[in-house]
Amino acid sequence: MIHLVLLGPPGAGKGTQAERLAAHYGLEHLSTGAMFRHHIGRQTRLGRLAKGYMDKGRLVPDELTTDMLKEAVSRHVDVKGFVFDGFPRTLAQASALDDFLDQSGACVLKALSLEVADADLLARLRKRAREGARIDDSDERVIRDRIAAYYEKRAPLVGYYRGRDKLESIDGTGSIDAISAHLIRIVDRALPC
Numbered sequence: 610m611i612h613l614v615l616l617g618p619p620g621a622g623k624g625t626q627a628e629r630l631a632a633h634y635g636l637e638h639l640s641t642g643a644m645f646r647h648h649i650g651r652q653t654r655l656g657r658l659a660k661g662y663m664d665k666g667r668l669v670p671d672e673l674t675t676d677m678l679k680e681a682v683s684r685h686v687d688v689k690g691f692v693f694d695g696f697p698r699t700l701a702q703a704s705a706l707d708d709f710l711d712q713s714g715a716c717v718l719k720a721l722s723l724e725v726a727d728a729d730l731l732a733r734l735r736k737r738a739r740e741g742a743r744i745d746d747s748d749e750r751v752i753r754d755r756i757a758a759y760y761e762k763r764a765p766l767v768g769y770y771r772g773r774d775k776l777e778s779i780d781g782t783g784s785i786d787a788i789s790a791h792l793i794r795i796v797d798r799a800l801p802c
């Protein structure tokens with residue numbers, strides 16, 4: 610099994626690269642943000658709860674997020690592994706993910722952190738908003754709050770993976786192809802856990 614984690618602020622390109630990694634290695638791409646948007650669209654109880662946080666640019670509480678993620682993982686049987694996109698975002702989530710994977714003798718192979726400067730992130734998110742891809746990108750204040758929420762939690766999260774020798778920081782600027790190639794080189798070289 611190959612389990613990859615993609616870290617990075619909103620607009621860093623996690624979704625794009627997660628999709629590419631999933632296609633390259635034959636893995637399932639799981640995005641907690643996409644799952645929440647799906648719940649919001651279907652107006653489920655979880656969707657209503659999550660919306661309250663997301664509309665303010667805040668993180669959805671750990672327990673709700675982790676339970677949803679575990680449920681999604683459990684639904685996929687006979688898969689080669691997962692690319693986790695937007696999860697974990699907090700230390701508690703990282704540790705819950707490890708405990709969960711550990712139950713089946715699995716672990717995170719690499720945590721790939723896409724680094725992009727704030728000015729570039731804002732430009733990308735504004736463009737995404739103009740293209741109408743994501744309604745949550747249209748409010749500049751919410752965008753800034755989302756970026757701030759990421760950095761508020763980042764240090765312990767990154768420290769967690771660094772301490773376990775799993776962290777790889779990658780420059781998230783440049784062509785999408787070049788970044789994918791870089792990520793694939795890293796994953797190919799990673800030793801199984």
Ligand code: ADP
Pocket residue numbers: 618619620640641642643645662663666667668669670671674694695696697698699702755
């Ligand atoms: P972005 O990274 O561009 O903000 P996402 O689709 O990953 O986009 O997430 C959108 C929103 O969903 C986040 O701002 C947050 O409110 C919520 N969310 C997604 N993943 C998590 C998570 N792991 N923990 C808590 N909240 C999350």
